[in-house]
Amino acid sequence: MKSIFWFRNDLRISDHPALLRSVEESEALLPVYIFDDRQWAEDEWGMRKTGAFRTKFLIESVADLREALQDIGSELVVRRGKPEDILTELAEEYGCSRVYAQKEHTREELDVEEAVAQKVELKLIEGHTLFHPEDIPFAIDDIPDIFTQFRKACEKKSEVRIITSEPERIETIECEAGELPTVEDFGYDKPKLDPRAVLEFKGGAIAAWERLDHYFWNTKKLSWYKKTRNGLVGADYSSKFSPWLANGSISAREIYHEVKRYEGEHGSNQSTYWLIFELIWRDYFRYVAMKYGDRIFYRTGIKGEAPKWMQNQRIFERWAEGRTDEEFVNANMKELLQTGFMSNRGRQNVASYLVHDMGIDWRMGASFFEHYLLDHDPASNYGNWIYVSGVGNDPRENRKFNIKKQQSMYDGEGRFVKRWSNESLELDL
Ligand SMILES: Cc1cc2nc3c(=O)[nH]c(=O)nc-3n(C[C@H](O)[C@H](O)[C@H](O)COP(=O)(O)OP(=O)(O)OC[C@H]3O[C@@H](n4cnc5c(N)ncnc54)[C@H](O)[C@@H]3O)c2cc1C
Incomplete structure (x- = not known):
């Protein structure tokens, strides 16, 4: 049987159960990546879903995947358009009877899966989470809300689960490979590196593993992670794995097993455990998305009721452009706008401020984050937003942050605010 392997948010060849299965079950394979223009369209708030930072990072990630496939004698066919059309055309032209892919769990991704499955046989395999859905001690409907x-x-x-071995060779169907698009093809200028950025994020599995080697093995920062993880300035207060995890350049299992290996050599402590703890948060938001489906995108979240928030564009833009009355919020927003990244501490504060102090509909903030974040993941982004807004999984009633107190706790000496002050910014949507 000839098949297509359709890469989505799983841009690697190592520890890839779906890819391995497709290789084992097919006599020849056509690996494909499709840039789906709908991911660059405007959403209901008038924001393009993918911004320049993530576009650049994604193109780099796909280029890296192509090289990894070429290294094992294969190729990555790259196209731009709708997966449901392109996969059908390719399947017909090359006599492929099945498409394999890694399963996704949120609305837009599910819509594409359904559209593909209507036209060609689609075999979906789980692989995103740390704990495999078949291994968790709950049925999806019974996932605890806490x-x-x-x-x-x-x-x-x-x-x-243990790491899945990497295919040594892929019998590949010959096909015109197609050129990679450029950032400019999506209507953006290539974003420049701001010298204040926490890291020069480069897409792809090679860069992901270089970052892991740095954070674990070369500097042993992992051993201090729990003490530093609320930081705001610099590369190493947290792992910065999120952009690579979001598009699957590295798997959560790979990180987990590296933590275990590290603990074997350098000892375990609360910090080494805490990185796994955070990866379980990532899993949790994915499982919440599986349980509650589209409700994570609703104004009322999973709670089913919500305060009457405003959708006032003028007030919203003060937040978005970093022009609020809180310098701590402004500094964080400027970091996001200039670099595509914001710390977890920053995200919690700016989200709380938008919703609880400015009274704005959280979905406007989530959509803004979706555009700008390098690491946007629908379950993590929307799951965290509903959590902070009080319509998600937080058992506590009031998630309002005292911004001044947070600023004095986490930026007492003002290093972070100073770094991002005196800058007026234009939005690039
Ligand atoms: C409003 C809001 C929106 C967010 N949107 C996203 C998003 O779109 N994509 C995203 O990956 N994270 C999101 N987060 C979670 C978190 O802020 C980032 O994962 C983290 O800051 C990334 O930096 P790091 O890789 O250095 O994290 P580390 O602290 O080193 O944590 C390691 C990994 O654990 C996972 N993780 C940590 N905290 C969380 C969390 N709260 N929720 C889910 N996963 C977590 C991430 O995969 C992260 O890479 C959001 C948080 C908030 C409050």
Whole structure:
């Protein structure tokens, strides 16, 4: 049987159960990546879904994947358009009877899956999470609404699967490979590196592993992660794995097993554990998306009721452009606008401020984050936004942050605010 492997947010060849399965079950394979223009369209708030930072990072990631496939004698066919059309055309032209892909769980991704499945046989395989859906001690409908319950049960009763071996060779169908698009093809100028950026993020599995080597093995920063993770300035206060995890250049399992290997050599402590703890948060938001489906995108979230927030564009833009009355919020927004990244501490504060102080509909903030973030992942972004807004999984009633207090706790000496002050910015949507 000849098949297509359709890469989506799984841009690697290592530890890739779906890819391996497709290789094992097919006599020849056509690996394909499709830039779906709908991901660059405007959403209901008038923001283009993917901004310049993530576009650049994605193109680099796809280029890296192509090289990895070429290294094992294969190729990556790259196209631009709708997966449901392109995969059907390719399947017909090259006599492929099946398309394999990694399963996704959120609305737009599910819509594309359904559209593809209507035209060609589609085999979807799970692979995104740390704990495999078949291994967690809950049916999806019974996922607890409280994170700690989910985490403790998974830690006790589930095991993270071992790493899937990388295909040594892929018998590949010959086909015109297609050129990679450029950032300019999507209507953006190539974003420049701001010298204040926490990191020069480069897409692809090679860069992901270089970052891991740096954070774990070369500097041993992992051993201090729990103490530094609320930082705001510099490359190493946190792992910065999120952009690579979001598009699958590295898997959560790979990181987990590297933590275990590291603990074997350098000892375990609260910090080494805490990185795994955070990866379980990532899993949790994905499982919440599986359980509640489209509700994570609704104004009322999973709670089903919500305050009457405003959708006032003028007020919203003060937040978006970093022109609020809070210098701490402004500094964080400027970092996001200039670099495509914001720390977790920053994200919690700016989200809380938009919703609880400015009274703006959280979905405008989430859509803005979706555009700008290098690491946008629908389940993590929308899951965190509903959580902060009080319509998600937080058992506490009031998630309002005291911004001044947060600023004095996490930026007492003003290093971060100073770094991002005196700058007026134009939005690039
Ligand atoms: C409003 C808001 C929106 C967010 N949107 C996203 C998003 O679109 N994509 C995204 O990956 N993260 C999102 N986060 C979570 C978190 O802020 C980032 O994952 C983290 O800042 C990335 O930096 P890091 O890789 O250095 O994280 P580290 O602290 O080193 O954590 C390691 C990894 O654990 C995962 N992780 C950590 N915290 C969270 C969390 N709260 N939720 C889910 N996963 C987590 C990430 O994959 C991260 O790379 C959001 C948080 C908030 C408050």
